[in-house]
Amino acid sequence: MTTPRPTLIDAAGGLPATSVGEADSWWFGARLHHEEKVFWVKIHAMEMNGACTSTVALLQEPDGRTSDKHTVEGVDGVTLSADALDVRTSLLTVQGDLDELEISGATDAASIRLTLRRDDDPVLHSGGAGVFPFFGGRTGQYALSGLTTSGTITVDGVTHEVGGRTWFDRQWVSGATEAPRFTWLGLDVGAGRRLSVWDTAGDGSAWLTELRADGAHLITDARRTDRNGQWALTVPALDASLDITHRALFSAPGVYTGACQVTGTLAGEEITGHGFTDVIGY
Structure with missing residues (x-):
């Protein structure tokens, strides 16, 4: 939608x-x-x-x-x-x-x-x-x-x-x-496109909101997969396959904030981007 x-x-x-x-x-x-x-x-x-x-x-x-x-x-x-x-x-x-x-x-x-x-x-x-x-x-x-x-x-x-x-x-x-337990990602993938991703189930199933440069929003499902401590994010509705690496910016018991670099493909085009992640309650 x-x-x-x-x-x-x-x-x-x-x-x-x-x-x-x-x-x-x-x-x-x-x-x-x-x-x-x-x-x-x-x-x-x-x-x-x-x-x-x-x-x-x-x-x-x-x-x-x-x-x-x-x-x-x-x-x-x-x-x-x-x-x-x-x-x-x-x-x-x-x-x-x-x-x-x-x-x-x-x-x-x-x-x-x-x-x-x-x-x-x-x-x-x-x-x-x-x-x-x-x-x-x-x-x-x-x-x-x-x-x-x-x-x-x-x-x-x-x-x-x-x-x-x-x-x-x-x-x-x-x-x-309930006490919150989630992984959130805020990603800037270029050309005015930004993704706010929520994984609250803890099994990699996620949903996201894509903001486009003209202000339109797309809300759809995504899948986050662990790859040796880094992540792959697939979004079928966006024809997106993204590799996300992250480095610790801040961590404390039950809280982790990472600085993210993003590469991959979106709508058939190669992209690079950056963003942030918060991991809470794990």
Whole structure:
């Protein structure tokens, strides 16, 4: 099915903190560059059950150096505005609107300050409507999946002017009766095509939302297969066979975030791309 509209959520109105629910999440994954260096960044804030979890992580290539920081704070010690997008914790700041966002964060070794511009890129509404069943409850999820990004990354006192793209994923959960266990992929496969892939069964069966450059959505089945710790993703409706390699950007008990490189074929054409994965609960 294709569905550019209708949706069940208001993306602009959904940016601030929600008033009800078990989880409220603002997730950013960026691939940035400075000359020959590539920087993969994760900045994530999540409020759940009266606590706010913050994560800032950095992976540098080609040397593979990593730096990350992770903390949990009571909601009384952070800012989570319900009136406008304003999230501030001891590690990070997220502010702005649907067209431009300012995000920053720090680890012990690095500081990150980025400006993200939408540039009329369409919103990716997961499932086409932006709401779908989620472990006995439901979730709202949408993405600004191709934000033009500029800013600075300072590592050990050396500041790099960077540019590239950021995937911003906004999600909230209500009514869940089971602990989430899933593998999620957000993939940029070129020509304005982006894939949000959910594997919640744990057996490799998945479904995805494809966003096209004109804003059209395709929702269809996929199959994720393990290949010596890396993955193959097949999507019959897209005539797609993708090989996905990933390197750890951040990991903690029950949480893994990877930086992904993508090669393969899509609609009969060879493609290269990149993206991110979150593996939760395993």
